[in-house]
Amino acid sequence: MIKGLYTSAMGMLMQEASLAITTNNLANVNTTGYKKEKITFEEFPNILEQRINDTKIADGQKFYKAPRVGRMGTGVILDRVTTDHQEGSMSSTGNATDFMIHGKSYFALQTPDGIQFTKDGQFHVNSDGYLTNKQGFRVLGYRGVKPTSPMISEDGTPATWLNPIKISTPLGLTVDVNGQMYKDNQTISQSLLSVSFKDTNQIEKVGHNNYKRISGEVLVNKKDEISQGYLEKSNINIVNEMVNMIKISRAYESNSKILTGIDELLGKAVNQIGTLR
Structure with missing residues (x-):
């Protein structure tokens, strides 16, 4: 659950970075010869998950390895900002x-x-x-x-x-x-x-x-x-940038709701489930 906090938080930070690029593109829509910028992300390293109770060495199996459940993503990080050199009109x-x-x-x-x-x-x-x-x-x-x-x-x-x-x-x-x-x-x-x-x-x-x-x-x-x-003219398509801004806003909102939901669950875990009766 704690991992989810970091994943959603990183998602919000990356959407903020995307918004900065998009707003800069929109601000330069009338700048002569301006070339729009694009932002790309890369997946943060996956975590290899194993079954919790399988970390113990099984009887008679000295070199026993715990079975893998799979991999879990931990969000995205900024890869780079590139320039689109396509010719403007x-x-x-x-x-x-x-x-x-x-x-x-x-x-x-x-x-x-x-x-x-x-x-x-x-x-x-x-x-x-x-x-x-x-x-x-x-x-x-x-x-x-x-x-x-x-x-x-x-x-x-x-x-x-x-x-x-x-x-x-x-x-x-x-x-x-x-x-x-x-x-x-x-x-x-x-x-x-x-x-x-x-x-x-x-x-x-x-x-x-x-x-x-x-x-x-x-x-x-x-x-x-x-x-x-x-x-x-700049090679910026104002309609595409506006659509991109809406997508960024929705993605940011989704990550924010996930973060809030995890926070509420942690609160219940601490205040209710963890209470001794």
Whole structure:
């Protein structure tokens, strides 16, 4: 019975964790390029149950083992929180410095904490003429022919060809699907960089809708296209998240009732059954 207390309590804690993820997804439903998070659980180790009176060694059986009744689950624990990198839908803005990058490629940013990556292509030109994101981080690009070497090597060393994009003014700026930039229909030496990863597990969220590399090479994108004048919406389905929230609420309520029921039974065991008469 005591085990049931812990099992139901763990169930309530895990539903609280699920609710935190779901509410965060709902809060970011209108965040450009936001990727929803998913939470997964794993079963807590089972306990091997044996018959109570069979723990004694039977007569004449020195190596006797108590028969197994079976295994009893002891609840669940948090496994991990993952990011769903499925592409969101397109939203037309018509702004020259708004970009959507398709597929599982990302824009690269120069930040005080090193190079970071984002799907949010809502950029602007700052007072120094650099293309920056909402936090003021400079957007990275390259000059000349598209590089074939990794942007960041296996050991974490950034490429020497990286350059922050400087365009002075967005007037007359156009960018093709490969990131090549033009000013008044004339090719300029800079291009907007898009990068990709062999595995999305190589990156993790760091806040402000940005990601950082945790392992592996960062490759120059060769296939995913860039759309100027568009932004990528979040990939959150508000209806699914609301349904999920209701399911979480019901599961939490069920665990709470189980916990209350066990508490009442324990109270009776102590106050009634255990009373000497």
